[in-house]
Amino acid sequence: MTDPRPAVVAKRLSGLRRVIAFSSAKGGVGKTMCTVVSALALAQGGRRVGILDLDMQGASAHLFLGLTPRLPEEDHGILPLPVVDGVSLMSVAAFTGERALPLRGAEVSDAVLELLAVTMWGPAEFLLVDMPPGMGEEILDLSRLVPRLEALVVSTPAAVSVSVVERLLSVLKELRVPVPALIANMVQDDAGPVRKLARRNGVESVVEVPVDPFLESAIGNPVALASSRAGRAIAEALAGLGYLKGGGK
Amino acid sequence: MHEWALADAVVEAAAAALEGRDPSCLRGVTVLIGQLQAIDREIFSFALETIVSEKPFSKAVFHLETEIASFRCEACGTDWELGDARGLTAEQREAIHFLPESAHAFIRCPACGSPDYRVQKGRGVRISSLEVDDREGCV
Numbered sequence: 001m002t003d004p005r006p007a008v009v010a011k012r013l014s015g016l017r018r019v020i021a022f023s024s025a026k027g028g029v030g031k032t033m034c035t036v037v038s039a040l041a042l043a044q045g046g047r048r049v050g051i052l053d054l055d056m057q058g059a060s061a062h063l064f065l066g067l068t069p070r071l072p073e074e075d076h077g078i079l080p081l082p083v084v085d086g087v088s089l090m091s092v093a094a095f096t097g098e099r100a101l102p103l104r105g106a107e108v109s110d111a112v113l114e115l116l117a118v119t120m121w122g123p124a125e126f127l128l129v130d131m132p133p134g135m136g137e138e139i140l141d142l143s144r145l146v147p148r149l150e151a152l153v154v155s156t157p158a159a160v161s162v163s164v165v166e167r168l169l170s171v172l173k174e175l176r177v178p179v180p181a182l183i184a185n186m187v188q189d190d191a192g193p194v195r196k197l198a199r200r201n202g203v204e205s206v207v208e209v210p211v212d213p214f215l216e217s218a219i220g221n222p223v224a225l226a227s228s229r230a231g232r233a234i235a236e237a238l239a240g241l242g243y244l245k246g247g248g249k
Numbered sequence: 250m251h252e253w254a255l256a257d258a259v260v261e262a263a264a265a266a267l268e269g270r271d272p273s274c275l276r277g278v279t280v281l282i283g284q285l286q287a288i289d290r291e292i293f294s295f296a297l298e299t300i301v302s303e304k305p306f307s308k309a310v311f312h313l314e315t316e317i318a319s320f321r322c323e324a325c326g327t328d329w330e331l332g333d334a335r336g337l338t339a340e341q342r343e344a345i346h347f348l349p350e351s352a353h354a355f356i357r358c359p360a361c362g363s364p365d366y367r368v369q370k371g372r373g374v375r376i377s378s379l380e381v382d383d384r385e386g387c388v
Contacts, residue, residue, distance in 0.1 A: 001281075002376040004262035008254070011261065056350075071343055077254035078347055095344035096354035102364045103353055104323075110372065111350040118254040118347070 005117035009145045012077075012116060016050075018243075019127045019146050021177070024154040025168035026161045027133035030185040031154050033215065033225075034234060035130040036064040038152075040226040041235035042126055043086030045244040050080055050124035052115065053091035054142075055132040056101055056108050062093050066220035069093040077120035084222050090119045108137040116145060126243075135171045143175040153203075154183045157193045169201045181205035181241055183234075207237035251347060252288050255374045256296035259311075260304060266379055272305035274387035277380035280311055283371040284331055285318035285349045287342065318371030320356075324363035331371070349373050 013019060022035040032055070039049040053061040062069050065083050072078040072094050080088035092101060092111065103111065121127060131138055142149055151172055155165040165182075172179055182203050184194035191208045198206050209230050218224035218231075225231050238244060263278050280297075282288060290313060297311045318331040337345075337355060344351040349372050358366050381387045 002262055002266065004255070004258040004374060004376055007262035007265050008258035011257075012254075071340065072347065074251045076250070076257075078251050092348065092351070095348045095351040099354040100364075101351070101354045103350055104365075104367070107350050107353070107368075111348060114348055114350070114373070117258055118251050120254070 003113075005113045006145060009113070009116045010147055012119065012121070013127065013146060015124070016121060016127050017125045019129065019149050021129040021131050021139065021142055021149060021151045022154060023131045023139060023151045023168060023172070024133055024161075025135055025164040026155065029154050029156050029161055030209070031133070032060050032064055032130050033230065034152070034154050034183050034185060034209070035128050036061055037225055037228075037231045037234045038238060039087050039126075039128050040084070040222055040231065041238050042243060043084065044226060044235065045239070046086075047125050047244065048086050048123045049088075049126045049128060050121045051083075051087065051089045051128050051130060052119070053089065053093070053130045054112060054115075054138045055130060056092050056103055056111055058132060059091045059093040061089055061130050062091055064219055064225065065089065065222055069097050071095065075120065077118045079120055079122070087222075088122075088124065090115060105137050109141050112138055112141045113145070135168050139171075139175070143177050150178045150180060152181055152183055153179055154185050155194050155197065156186045157184060157191055159193065162193045162197050166197060166201065169197075169203070173201070179203050181207050181237075183207045183209060185209045186211050205241060207234065207241075209233045250289065250292050250296075252293040253296045255288065256293055256300055259297060259374065259376060260300045262376055263309070263379060264304065264306070266376075267306075270381070271386055273308070274381045274384075275306040275309045275379065276382055277310045277312060278376060279378045279380075280313050281316045281375045281377045282313055283316050283318060283349070283373045283375070285345060285352060285368060285371050286373040287346050288374065314377070316371040319369045320358075320366045321369050322358035322361060322363055323365040323367060325358060325361040327358055327360035328369075329359050
């Protein structure tokens with residue numbers, strides 16, 4: 001018995017310049033915010049961006065974007081939901097809305113594979129993947145199926161976060177997934193622990209995102225998110241990392 | 250129609266399974282269609298024929314077989330079939346059609362109401378066998 005879906009994943013992603021997994025082994029460190037704000041920043045820079053929310057049990061990218069989930073349109077596959085100019089989203093929430101989706105590991109893998117096999121990303125140049133916390137099926141499947149996958153790893157400067165994220169970095173190294181930068185999120189005054197984490201693990205860059213007391217009120221409003229302190233810091237960092245270099249497609 | 254994306258996957262997987270053999274060796278592909286995903290057989294069949302017509306194994310024939318969906322509750326051990334899951338709305342059926350795992354948001358064990366069950370059979374599209382020529386170089 002052969003599962004045909006893996007045979008077509010690379011073809012589905014072939015039009016993309018970069019596929020970036022926003023990952024962390026720790027929950028609550030701001031992966032979704034970083035994913036969404038990065039997508040908005042890239043779109044403001046003229047890039048076309050798809051967001052794939054792979055947090056099957058806690059999908060929330062649509063909430064950050066103020067998008068009411070609905071079933072996708074079809075055109076030789078399923079089409080991501082348009083969000084704002086240049087940004088589209090595919091999420092399990094498109095199918096289940098705000099209902100709970102309790103899945104075991106093998107079913108998570110099946111869902112990841114299905115979305116990769118049937119979603120048509122159209123003109124997108126970047127695919128930003130909002131990962132669930134941990135190092136389970138989602139990152140293992142992505143690293144196996146997605147050519148040229150890279151990861152931006154998110155941590156707060158808190159000791160617990162740094163410790164857990166270091167474990168993820170070791171796994172990403174074993175999976176040969178390059179990590180161009182760590183994102184030090186919710187920095188109050190010192191990103192030092194994340195900078196040391198980067199040095200210990202050979203990660204070249206650290207993006208500092210300051211704590212933003214107004215961020216909560218920007219959730220659900222893409223314009224406000226993009227212009228928040230966190231949004232501006234990430235946009236500047238993405239430009240510095242070269243993500244906005246080169247022409248569009 | 251997203252049946253096209255699944256048909257594309259079947260044709261690509263069949264090509265990969267030839268593993269360097271002459272593509273004209275491929276005579277047939279048997280595809281199991283899981284009842285849970287409820288793909289449109291007519292569209293799927295048309296998509297397969299259209300896509301394969303541009304491949305070097307354009308004469309390959311696709312045989313479609315339906316696999317009944319069955320479930321086993323991890324909580325109470327009850328086995329049941331999709332026909333027992335009544336009350337799904339058209340929108341819920343459409344969601345499951347696109348992403349069969351969505352079933353876990355809408356279907357519960359009919360015996361104990363648990364969301365913790367396994368799809369034992371009939372989830373989605375699988376290739377069950379390939380038929381190749383028995384001439385030299387094909388087997």
